[in-house]
Amino acid sequence: MRYLPLTPDDRRAMLARIGAADMDALFRDVPKAALAPLSAFDLPDTQGEMEVERALSKLAARNVAAGAAPFFCGAGAYKHHVPSAVDHLIQRSEFLTSYTPYQPEIAQGTLQYLFEFQSQVALLTGMEVANASLYDGSTATAEAVLMAQRITKRGKAILSGGLHPHYSETVETVAGLFGPIVRGAVTPGSTEDLAALIDEETACVVVQSPDVFGLIRNLRPVADAAHAKGALLIAVVTEVVSLGLLEPPGAQGADIVAAEGQSIGNGLNFGGPYVGLFATREKFLRQMPGRLCGETVDAEGRRGYVLTLSTREQHIRREKATSNICTNSGLCTLAFTIHLSLLGEVGLTRLARINHAKASALADRLSALPGVEIVTPAFFNEFTVKLPKPAAPLVEALAAKGVIAGVPASRLLPRDKSVESLLILAATETNSDEDFAALASALKEAL
């Protein structure tokens, strides 16, 4: 087996040094009945690199990649162009094959990029502090609700009907153990009355902007309503490129921001791994979950970085920790940081504008089709259309014709008949006019 350096001679010599007769002697603590023979595993034997690559390439070829078709899916995961330098750099052995930086003297590379990442996330979201990432946007949102429950010592969480339904379900599963989770009405293209739901028991209100239907929401009125009752506003962002063009949640009164960072630096990967961004106010720092990297000095007075405030974390606090999280999204944070460094202020701003312009052009084009109605009046790069027939079968029909038309709202809200004919579409810098024409013509034909 090409990955195993020990030869049969090595193994014999090592057993001799140990003083063990054979391998079984090393497994002597395992009850005999529990040792399974190789034949107990109905699985294939070792294969060479060429054979493995052939088999798995066949599986990959059965999928249609986003880049291989006119493509308009968003709803929490976005197709963007990632500069080639990003993937080359994150594959450097020193980044790819290192562990969590528990030995800071020989992990300054990881620690410094985490510090840069935290700085970038704080700036983008308009918040004071950010952590070194969580798993993804949905789990970051659940952690944000738990944090709000700890801070306010209240249980109830109110989720906007515009929050990505997968995020709502994740919050219900995890934070529902500690208080009631109340979902606001689903109002595609408009805002529901969240203020009416907030009471003295409310720990937090969770609002996504742009929301799952693409609508840009003004967070300020909800923030004021929440704060008036002593509750926190958690702002969720699933498309972080939008922060290059839109007011950040920090400027709109958010207390915690939970975001999905996939759009910057990270591929679609069929849903993971992604990178959860998590930012808050400095006064809530010690209630924050996840790893934090901080600046310090070494014994010679040189600037350096360490993991810090670990008294919040499971390996120190055990059952009293702020979260059980251990592993985060290390390499995905690096991809995010490198891509955002390449973009810079100017690049991100331009990228965001292009995204908005593309989506606007697509909306104009689709609204000209008979029977198609644009549901979302204000959007970044994603909006919802109402079709004259159910969207899900239509999307499968268009896929058969080589157009990946978007995400039917019914995929996310399968029991809500009112969204059956809604289709959520995203357009990014990767979409061309030909893509738009292909979609418009395929849609026209199918309707």
Next chain:
Amino acid sequence: MSMNNQGRPTSAGAGGVAGMATISGDRGLDHEEPLIFELGHGAVGVDFPDIKVSDDRLGGLRRKDRIGLPGLSEPEVVRHYVRLSRMNYAIDSGLYPLGSCTMKHNPRLNEKIARLPGFGDLHPLAPRSVTQGALELISQLMNWLTTLTGMPAVAMSPKAGAHGELCGLLAIRAAIAARGETRKRILVPESAHGTNPATAAFAGFTVDEVPAKPNGHVDAQALKAKLAPDVAAIMLTNPNTCGLFEGEVKEIADAVHAAGAYFYCDGANFNAIAGKVRPGDLGVDAMHINLHKTFSTPHGGGGPGAGPVVLSERLAPFAPIPLLVADGKGLRLIEDVQAAPEGAKPFGRMCAFHGQMGMFVRALTYMISHGRDGVRQASEDAVLSANYILASLKDVMSAPFGDGPCMHEALFDDSFLEGTGVTTLDFAKAMIDEGYHPMTMYFPLVVHGAMLIEPTESESKASLDRFIHVLHTLATEARAKQTERFAGAPHLAPRRRLDETAAARKPVLRYKPAVSIKEAAE
């Protein structure tokens, strides 16, 4: 000093240049590197046209202020991150003996396959008909995981080990609720990873610690004595964090089941027994598998991981959505709790979408490459290498449980350093000067000054011999009170010891141009 025929010196010379101050502040290949924010100068690393967009569709929420991001060209960004990378230790550059963390070789084929557009550029909500290859890959991985563990079902969505623990405990919670019972207590051995008690609390349970016996095994009698109608589950790591196989595991499982509770196994150390022992044969009800440990998806400086959870017959119905099923048209994801098949009662959803697909691809590539025989051999080599280290060092380093064999990791304590003034931390930091990443220190908590060494199956005998020689010499010197190299180590790393107390006392967690580190430290 002699010269070769190009006139270059062939030795460092006796001029005391080792401590020489350089003009640049860099030292040969060691570069000091500023923050990216300090390097920005208004350049742009991407080429996008500067277009104008109207406010018509922005809801009055166009950004008013600058973000504050630095601007650099591509070569500057590349150089910055390459220079940072060179300050890192990595498994590709040396033996990385972190016990319990499993730093094994990361095959590059896995990276290549994960980047095939059909996997890497596939949208999670793309139509079913264009994702059949991805669903088939998940299905194949599920088959490998259930076959290797001897368990009937697996939940794929958990994103890391601790997330898998949460998934397992939520399934247990749901199973107990389905029986119309309430059980609040979870038994956790004191040698457990910190995530175990943290997860139990996270899932709304109370934690009750079970002591370890002097031989490093969980105290099965004490554990059985704690079983009562309010106990929901035990969380047991096997092999445990002392690197020992819990031989009484089956009796423990039977007692737990007889008490109406469930057996959660922390699968962090599955890499010692994969292809040899099936946890399903040991009475396990739920176990997460760290794909980034046992199946070698890269640790990436702290993630991403993946933590699928195998489930017993009793817990399988409660697995979270999404569920993968086959019908006449191929494979299909069930993404709605209420659409679950007959008998299934999913407890909810762990995260958006379907789990760490990028890690699934890498793990399956690893498994198919190894095959069942290679997986078994890898486990055996990992155990053999750990025992080789244990046998070679226990004459100079104290091995509290060194009378018998260990599994995939060898545990030492600090009693061999008693009276030397050298601590476990000093000893570990001295390893850095020798070109090694330290072992896991001060964990598990059941021995004093723990040093947990896990070599994995990826090291050659020559590499192990060299490592043993270095540690043997360090231990011998320490015991002889030749402690110069330990005091204040490391001396030769990119940084000396860092002031963690100052970092925590007044946290500086982001770049702020106005505040210097000096002011922040004061």
